Amino acid sequence: MPLVAPSLLAADFLHLADACKMVNESEADWFHLDVMDGNFVPNISYGQPVIEFINKAATKTLDVHLMVQQPERYAEDFKKAGADVLSVHYEACTHLHRNVQQIKSLGMKAGVALNPHTPVDLLEDIIGDLDLVLIMSVNPGFGGQKFIERSLEKISTLRRMIDDAKLSTLIEVDGGVTIENAPALVQAGVDVLVAGSTVFRAEDPFAAIKALKAAK
Ligand SMILES: O=C(CO)[C@@H](O)[C@H](O)COP(=O)(O)O
Numbered sequence: 001m002p003l004v005a006p007s008l009l010a011a012d013f014l015h016l017a018d019a020c021k022m023v024n025e026s027e028a029d030w031f032h033l034d035v036m037d038g039n040f041v042p043n044i045s046y047g048q049p050v051i052e053f054i055n056k057a058a059t060k061t062l063d064v065h066l067m068v069q070q071p072e073r074y075a076e077d078f079k080k081a082g083a084d085v086l087s088v089h090y091e092a093c094t095h096l097h098r099n100v101q102q103i104k105s106l107g108m109k110a111g112v113a114l115n116p117h118t119p120v121d122l123l124e125d126i127i128g129d130l131d132l133v134l135i136m137s138v139n140p141g142f143g144g145q146k147f148i149e150r151s152l153e154k155i156s157t158l159r160r161m162i163d164d165a166k167l168s169t170l171i172e173v174d175g176g177v178t179i180e181n182a183p184a185l186v187q188a189g190v191d192v193l194v195a196g197s198t199v200f201r202a203e204d205p206f207a208a209i210k211a212l213k214a215a216k
């Protein structure tokens with residue numbers, strides 16, 4: 001069964017407490033929290049102060065996806081805000097190895113996110129240090145975009161890389177995940193499905209989460 005991580009980016013920000021309650025009471029496993037700086041990506045979302053409040057309401061793992069330049073400037077702040085998993089973008093880090101060690105030394109799980117144009121082979125020398133690889137299946141910055149089909153091949157290649165090296169690194173997919181494409185993603189080797197619109201735009205978010213969990 002895949003882990004399911006609803007992305008609060010698609011929730012009603014005026015009623016974040018209700019969104020947290022829904023995720024807590026659902027079959028979802030993690031909260032996916034998208035932090036955007038208006039520089040690495042064209043959009044600005046929310047940061048540490050909001051996550052601190054989410055952490056008070058959430059009873060599940062906080063999976064923070066940092067779409068910011070030089071994320072090392074903020075790792076400690078996000079730890080304090082309650083992040084359990086912290087993912088930084090390959091494309092935003094000059095010293096990725098150092099950044100990954102920093103995240104782990106702060107006591108968080110370390111993830112690396114790849115934009116759609118970034119090949120998974122570039123992770124060869126760091127994959128053994130990673131708890132998670134986040135495959136972006138849309139260009140980061142916005143929710144509600146269409147899934148890029150090529151991502152399926154990237155996921156299969158990454159699955160082979162992880163299995164060949166006998167690692168337990170998780171594969172997370174983020175962007176355009178639907179109830180329809182979830183089975184193919186799980187078959188390709190995904191461990192964690194992120195879903196924003198599919199959950200928060202659904203008439204019945206509990207049922208949408210249940211359907212994603214059942215993907216096989
Ligand atoms: O990181 C991002 C976008 O940059 C995502 O986490 C989105 O929030 C996913 O939204 P949907 O594509 O599922 O609507």
Ligand SMILES: [Co+2]
Pocket residue numbers: 007032033034065174194
């Ligand atoms: Co995300």
